[in-house]
Amino acid sequence: MSQSDTVHRILDAAEVLFAERGFTETSLRTITSTAGVNLAAVNYHFGSKKELIQAVFERFLTPFTDILNRELNRRGGASEPLQLDDLLQSLYRVALAGLASQGRDPKRFMRLLGLAYTQSQGHLRRFIVSRYGDSYRRFAGQLAAALPHVDPVTFYWRLYFMLGATVFSLSSFDAIEAILREDFGAESSLEETLARLAPAAVAMLTAPMPGESAGDNH
Amino acid sequence: MSQSDTVHRILDAAEVLFAERGFTETSLRTITSTAGVNLAAVNYHFGSKKELIQAVFERFLTPFTDILNRELNRRGGASEPLQLDDLLQSLYRVALAGLASQGRDPKRFMRLLGLAYTQSQGHLRRFIVSRYGDSYRRFAGQLAAALPHVDPVTFYWRLYFMLGATVFSLSSFDAIEAILREDFGAESSLEETLARLAPAAVAMLTAPMPGESAGDNH
DNA sequence: GTCTATAAGCGGATAGAC
């Protein structure tokens, strides 16, 4: 068994198990036995459990941000700011097709992202911010430029609303899909769900401000 | 120290620590030493760590659903279905004022709810569904009735989008608020954030369907 | 009800043989 083989097996097993149970709830013993490698291999190849967690995220996030940046460059050739629809399309298309084409499950990606936010792993948050913060800020900036009439603070709150809606619903995709299938007999694909999510996100980002026309209830 | 005093001290400490770190990351030793009680007291009064977790949620959710049900009864006196704005106002007002008046921090409540979803605690999910599932379905049903033109599957996906936006942004409220304060010098209160969240949720729930008028991009 | 003491086990990590 070559080195990279062992490394890959560990990463594959860790990715699945972390997404299913969380970081603290997944022991190195479970990971190594699932991967069919020796317990000591994790510390040999990665140094520690924390560094293994970071490696799992790096394998997801580096291709993701690379593809997203290329997509933004391609579309950003024109001088004027991108349209909202285009930006969200880029984001969701990349998250879906870009990752899927590399054999990475987009739902698992979202579950891991959600865990990165909710599980209190300070080292992981720092790792992600320092490594991918620029890409995030670039995308947020372009999104803000497409919404010039929304004040910055409201914009950022809405961005977090959108992030929450996306991460939460996609990371629980299988569970929600199962409920809806049982209650309505309707199967939902990931594509359909993103096709529902995109207009919902647009509606939220472009909602009328407190002072504006519509929504002037009773 | 009376019995109920010890029980309260344990619940108070557990609530704060769980919300800060999660369940697995919080040991009974940390809880009992923070509460200033003996380690064995948890198992004596609650039986196990799992039952303590459930007790923490029961103390939050029982008053919450009680107040919400009363509110829905009060408003539902009229024969016609409630308006969307009214329903969301009820929900957010109850979550905020209702809990705050009982000394329960709404942000902590949201963090715990988020953890209940993301941390893989099967027993907790089962406990919440069996205990509070009816209240949830009642609220969802009234919300659906206020949106007769949205097909059921789309409605439920949007409900989860809304849930995700709410839980995610409120459970990370302090962190997001700190970022915005640093970047824009603007402080955000919880009330202001809910005042931003409500119209965003309405916009998402009432967004045009794929076939409808607006949003017909290029 | 509250305490001490301890059981029994799992966790991450490493030393050292191969």
Next chain:
DNA sequence: GTCTATCCGCTTATAGAC
């Protein structure tokens, strides 16, 4: 690079004195 064996800290939970 891979393995075994082991260290040691920390976990939940309980038995039994007070």
